[in-house]
Amino acid sequence: MAKLVECIPNFSEGRNQEVIDGLVSVAKSVPGVTLLDYSSDTSHNRSVFTLVGDEENIQEVAFQLVKYASEHIDLTKHTGEHPRMGATDVVPFVPVKDITAQECVEISKKVAKRINDELNIPIFLYEDSATSPERVNLAKVRKGQFEGMPEKLLQEEWAPDFGERKIHPTAGVTAVGARMPLVAFNVNLDTSDLSIANKIAKIVRGSSGGFKYCKGIGVMLEDRNIAQVSMNMVNFEGTPLYRALETIRFEAKRYGVNVIGTELIGLAPAKALIDCAEYYLQIEDFDYNKQILENHLLN
Numbered sequence: 487m488a489k490l491v492e493c494i495p496n497f498s499e500g501r502n503q504e505v506i507d508g509l510v511s512v513a514k515s516v517p518g519v520t521l522l523d524y525s526s527d528t529s530h531n532r533s534v535f536t537l538v539g540d541e542e543n544i545q546e547v548a549f550q551l552v553k554y555a556s557e558h559i560d561l562t563k564h565t566g567e568h569p570r571m572g573a574t575d576v577v578p579f580v581p582v583k584d585i586t587a588q589e590c591v592e593i594s595k596k597v598a599k600r601i602n603d604e605l606n607i608p609i610f611l612y613e614d615s616a617t618s619p620e621r622v623n624l625a626k627v628r629k630g631q632f633e634g635m636p637e638k639l640l641q642e643e644w645a646p647d648f649g650e651r652k653i654h655p656t657a658g659v660t661a662v663g664a665r666m667p668l669v670a671f672n673v674n675l676d677t678s679d680l681s682i683a684n685k686i687a688k689i690v691r692g693s694s695g696g697f698k699y700c701k702g703i704g705v706m707l708e709d710r711n712i713a714q715v716s717m718n719m720v721n722f723e724g725t726p727l728y729r730a731l732e733t734i735r736f737e738a739k740r741y742g743v744n745v746i747g748t749e750l751i752g753l754a755p756a757k758a759l760i761d762c763a764e765y766y767l768q769i770e771d772f773d774y775n776k777q778i779l780e781n782h783l784l785n
Contacts, residue, residue, distance in 0.1 A: 490583035491544045497533045498570045500526040518543035529707045531566025556657040561632045567705035572658040590664035591615045598662040608649030615663035632658045669719040670751035677743045683713035699725040722758040728765045
């Protein structure tokens with residue numbers, strides 16, 4: 487039975503439809519890989535692709551996407567709300583079926599080496615692939631962003647895992663690694679005051695004393711003139727989506743601000759959403775394995 491791996495590359499382009507269409511074409515060009523989903527955001531100026539495939543072909547499509555991005559995205563001309571350090575900012579590999587997390591680590595290292603060897607883009611390994619504790623957290627790896635990376639790479643502790651201590655002049659630096667599934671979950675507020683979103687993000691994110699498995703920042707959605715708390719939930723069971731949402735709702739009230747909607751970026755495990763349904767419906771004695779129809783059909 488074929489081993490299945492998910493890959494969710496993030497690209498620093500969410501406005502140029504021609505470039506996005508080109509990435510889609512590349513994503514669909516490798517047999518054995520399926521493009522499950524992609525989304526682009528003009529305020530973040532970022533696109534997120536979700537692909538699944540066998541262990542060999544997922545490596546090929548990941549490399550080809552990074553290559554295309556390096557040829558068509560120029561970070562010296564890039565602006566956007568989302569932090570970024572590379573044309574392809576991050577390439578995570580996630581175990582899906584009949585494959586271990588350690589095997590995904592090995593896949594990430596192979597892809598990272600090829601990217602550097604053939605494209606001369608320096609690579610940091612992160613999350614489960616990290617070579618030091620400081621490199622586990624993507625936010626720490628990316629701190630300084632594209633503009634600050636040339637100086638950061640010269641620091642003793644920040645030599646790339648693959649490549650020289652200098653950025654690619656237009657494609658920057660890319661993080662490659664293996665991790666478990668995360669949920670990209672955003673909460674929109676009825677205010678144009680970005681400082682409120684930043685204050686709330688500080689409350690919910692783990693690095694500043696909030697929820698252990700939540701990473702969060704405040705961003706401005708310029709096209710809608712509203713502020714957003716943008717989060718990555720790295721363990722949706724340890725920190726459920728509803729817990730983060732209700733905390734944001736509670737904290738927003740102190741500023742006279744309301745939650746006006748939420749946003750899911752890319753794909754999410756069904757259980758992450760079913761856990762929310764269980765919470766809001768107040769279902770008693772709920773059994774996820776026995777009471778979800780689809781679970782019976784798939785087993």
